[in-house]
Amino acid sequence: MKKNYVAYSVMVILFLLGAFMPVILKSYQMNMLTEIIIFTLYAVSYNLLLGYAGLLSFGHAMFFGLGAFVTAIAINHIPGISLINAVLFGLAATIVAGFIIGCLLLRHKGSYFALLTLAFNSLFFVVATKWSSVTGGDDGLSITRPDLNLGFTSISMTNANHFYYVALIVVGIALVFCWYFTQTAMGKSVVLMRENEERMKFLGYNTNASRLILFTFTGALAGLAGCLYALHFQFVSLSAISVDMTTAVLIMAFVGGTGTYWGPILGVFVYILLQNFLSDITDRWAFFMGLIFIFMVIFIPGGLSQVIMNLYQRFFGKKTDDNTEVEETT
Amino acid sequence: MLEVKNIHSYYGKSHVLQGTSLDLKEGELVCLLGRNGVGKSTTLKSIMGVVNPNQGSICFNNQEIVGMKPFQIARLGIGYVPEDRRIFRSLTVHENLLMGIKGGKQKNAGTDDWTVDRVYKLFPNLKERKNSKGAYLSGGEQQMLTVVRTLLGNPRVILVDEPTEGLAPLIVKDVLDMLDTVRKSGVTILMVEQNFKAAIKVADRFYIMSKGKIVFEGNTEQLLAAEDIRRTYLEV
Numbered sequence: 001m002k003k004n005y006v007a008y009s010v011m012v013i014l015f016l017l018g019a020f021m022p023v024i025l026k027s028y029q030m031n032m033l034t035e036i037i038i039f040t041l042y043a044v045s046y047n048l049l050l051g052y053a054g055l056l057s058f059g060h061a062m063f064f065g066l067g068a069f070v071t072a073i074a075i076n077h078i079p080g081i082s083l084i085n086a087v088l089f090g091l092a093a094t095i096v097a098g099f100i101i102g103c104l105l106l107r108h109k110g111s112y113f114a115l116l117t118l119a120f121n122s123l124f125f126v127v128a129t130k131w132s133s134v135t136g137g138d139d140g141l142s143i144t145r146p147d148l149n150l151g152f153t154s155i156s157m158t159n160a161n162h163f164y165y166v167a168l169i170v171v172g173i174a175l176v177f178c179w180y181f182t183q184t185a186m187g188k189s190v191v192l193m194r195e196n197e198e199r200m201k202f203l204g205y206n207t208n209a210s211r212l213i214l215f216t217f218t219g220a221l222a223g224l225a226g227c228l229y230a231l232h233f234q235f236v237s238l239s240a241i242s243v244d245m246t247t248a249v250l251i252m253a254f255v256g257g258t259g260t261y262w263g264p265i266l267g268v269f270v271y272i273l274l275q276n277f278l279s280d281i282t283d284r285w286a287f288f289m290g291l292i293f294i295f296m297v298i299f300i301p302g303g304l305s306q307v308i309m310n311l312y313q314r315f316f317g318k319k320t321d322d323n324t325e326v327e328e329t330t
Numbered sequence: 331m332l333e334v335k336n337i338h339s340y341y342g343k344s345h346v347l348q349g350t351s352l353d354l355k356e357g358e359l360v361c362l363l364g365r366n367g368v369g370k371s372t373t374l375k376s377i378m379g380v381v382n383p384n385q386g387s388i389c390f391n392n393q394e395i396v397g398m399k400p401f402q403i404a405r406l407g408i409g410y411v412p413e414d415r416r417i418f419r420s421l422t423v424h425e426n427l428l429m430g431i432k433g434g435k436q437k438n439a440g441t442d443d444w445t446v447d448r449v450y451k452l453f454p455n456l457k458e459r460k461n462s463k464g465a466y467l468s469g470g471e472q473q474m475l476t477v478v479r480t481l482l483g484n485p486r487v488i489l490v491d492e493p494t495e496g497l498a499p500l501i502v503k504d505v506l507d508m509l510d511t512v513r514k515s516g517v518t519i520l521m522v523e524q525n526f527k528a529a530i531k532v533a534d535r536f537y538i539m540s541k542g543k544i545v546f547e548g549n550t551e552q553l554l555a556a557e558d559i560r561r562t563y564l565e566v
Contacts, residue, residue: 159350192418192429202378202412203430204404 007179007261015172017078022161028273036107036272038228041171043252043264044178045221050250051258052182053214054194056248062101062124063094063219065241067226070094072141072236073134081167082149083157087227094217094223102215103116106208121243140237143230157231167228174221175265180218183260190214251293257303264305331518332377332408332487337386337396339369339376346372347383348540348542354487354520359513361529363564370522371413372408373539374489377520378410390487409485411476413492413522419465423456424465426475434524444481446510452511453478470501474508477549487518494528506532526553526564538563 021033042064049055071090074081081089105116128135128196135141145157148166157163181187193200193207200207230236239245256267274292278285300307332354339347346369354360362370375381377388379400388395395403404410418426422490427446450457456478459471469476473493480488491511494502502525510532513519523529529536538546548561553560 138401188431194422195418198380199412199418200402202404203402203412203479204401206399206401 002040004220008176010140011172011176011179013180015168015218018168018172019165022164027160030160030164032272032276033165034232035159036268037171037247038166038225038232039252039272040265040269041174042222042225042227043249043256043263043268044175045218045225046154046249047253047258047264048178048182048190048214048221048263049218051177051192051252051260051263052187052194054213055211055215056114057117057123058099058114058243058250059119059124059244060218060222060249061241061245062121063098063222064226064229064249065124065128065236067091067094067223068230068236068240069128069135069141069226071227072143075143075146076141080245081146083146083211083231084148086146087170087224087231089218090227090230091224095220096214098211098219098223102219105215106211118243121241121246125241125243127237128238134159135238138238142235143216145231162303170224170228175225178221179261186210186213191287211215243282255293255296255303257305259302260305263303263305266308270304331389332520333387333389334373334377335387335389337373337376337383337388339372339381339383341372341381348398349386350376350539350542350544351386351536352544352547355519356486356518357513357516358534358539359509359519359521359532360535361526361533362371362537362539363524363526363529365524365563368539369542370539371491372542374410374491374520374522377403377410377489398474404485405482407484408490409480409483409484410490411480411490411493413495417464417467417472417475417479419463421464422461423464423467423475424460426479427456427482430479443484448477448480449482452515453508468501469506470497471519473505474496477505477508477512479557481512481517485517485521488512490521491540492522492524494523494525501548502528526560530554 018033018037022030027035029238039247042060046057046060049057049060071086072092074086075091094186102118105113108116129137132138145163147157148155155162157166189200189205189210193205193210197207226240229240252267252271255262255270256265257263275285275289276286282288296303333522334352336349337347338345338349350373352360352362352373362373364370372381377395377484379395379398381467383396386396390395390406390408392401393406395406398406400410418429421429424446427449431446445534450460454475455471455485456474458468464472464475477488477490479494490509491496491566493505497505509519509521521529521533526536530550530553533550535549536546537544538559545563546553546556548556
């Protein structure tokens with residue numbers, strides 16, 4: 001109970017801090033912050049699969065890209081569509097895709113699950129590449145952000161700060177909901193399924209149904225992040241649905257640490273800031289990013305969150321109550 | 331209540347159960363005895379749907395359960411305590427118990443239903459360890475926790491696989507006393523054991539298995555009288 005209270009308080013404080021950022025930061029920095037916020041949702045959704053359920057997916061980008069493309073296609077093909085409806089289109093498509101793919105994958109685990117998700121992602125990528133009349137192929141799709149129509153008023157989205165607030169509120173609500181999900185019986189049963197699935201079955205839990213719900217739910221969250229990504233950049237290219245987009249989120253989650261809820265959020269901040277910093281000083285930034293990640297995976301496998309928790313334990317002498325303990329004892 | 335009729339189960343090509351039949355009446359504690367590898371655990375797994383029998387029938391309250399999935403069988407009211415205990419090591423004793431209640435919440439618990447409070451009242455040593463992580467419990471405590479957690483799903487029958495295996499003699503007594511308490515509360519128990527001297531203190535009836543078949547059925551007196559059977563099928 002205390003843990004929940006602290007978590008919700010931290011989220012509210014971060015949200016309020018975020019609300020003040022347009023006053024402090026320049027437009028370039030605001031763009032980067034919006035990107036970080038969107039990728040935070042993507043990384044948290046991925047961590048629910050990897051960190052909580054222990055399912056290594058190489059296909060999370062298919063949902064991210066699908067959400068982005070469907071939103072862009074809806075905006076380009078439905079004249080006068082509102083921002084909310086465009087996002088709902090993208091979200092609905094990822095829910096349907098997540099459910100269908102989840103039904104096909106739910107009996108597979110471990111390397112079979114990973115390879116099948118990779119295969120599905122490749123399938124989505126090939127469809128997006130070849131179906132250029134709809135997706136724009138290699139050229140991608142350019143869009144103009146529609147206004148946010150709330151019924152009683154309409155807010156123009158041409159101002160990037162307005163869109164920042166939309167992203168902040170949507171992602172903020174989604175993150176609070178994700179945290180709530182991890183605290184529910186369903187969320188806890190996902191962790192326990194990873195620990196001992198057979199035992200859960202003997203207690204009467206339908207583990208296949210739980211896995212399907214989780215897969216669809218995380219796919220929908222990634223799709224929502226994809227919708228916001230398309231709206232933020234006002235452009236969607238094939239990179240949004242490529243395996244590279246999955247490896248990016250995998251690295252973000254690993255850098256932050258998959259053993260905790262907030263690890264991947266930290267990972268997104270570090271990944272994007274580091275990427276921007278290195279690309280400012282060298283053209284070979286990808287090489288140095290790679291070196292840093294190799295170093296981290298080898299020497300800090302628990303990610304930055306583990307380093308922070310170890311420091312906390314050293315200075316305050318108290319073990320933090322988090323998921324990492326699950327990892328340690330299994 | 332639970333009737334197993336002539337079941338045949340296989341692991342690949344290996345014919346493990348070769349026409350096993352047994353039945354449980356309400357409120358009984360029945361013990362399935364036999365040496366290693368004769369099919370005792372496979373019988374429990376077949377009832378639970380972990381292994382699907384190729385032939386025969388298993389009826390629970392006149393309902394055929396062969397072909398059902400383990401979680402469906404559990405929801406019908408059959409609890410299973412496997413040999414390796416399988417507590418959730420990362421959860422506390424209390425949290426482990428909550429997981430035994432489907433969905434983590436217990437709604438409309440009737441007076442005869444198992445509740446966490448009732449469990450703590452009946453087994454106070456679990457209450458003393460309620461905040462300890464599962465990983466830090468002794469073997470006996472883990473066994474008790476697994477049985478009690480299964481009870482919280484309010485099963486009518488529990489299948490317990492070798493509950494005393496690997497436990498010290500004093501702890502064996504505690505675990506058997508606990509099963510006796512559970513039986514007296516009205517839960518029917520089918521227990522697999524190799525240690526017949528321990529089982530004889532609590533069980534009402536016995537089955538002895540050999541090579542996938544039941545070779546003896548009887549009560550305590552009949553088992554004690556059947557010295558040849560015991561020597562042939564139980565003694566090493």
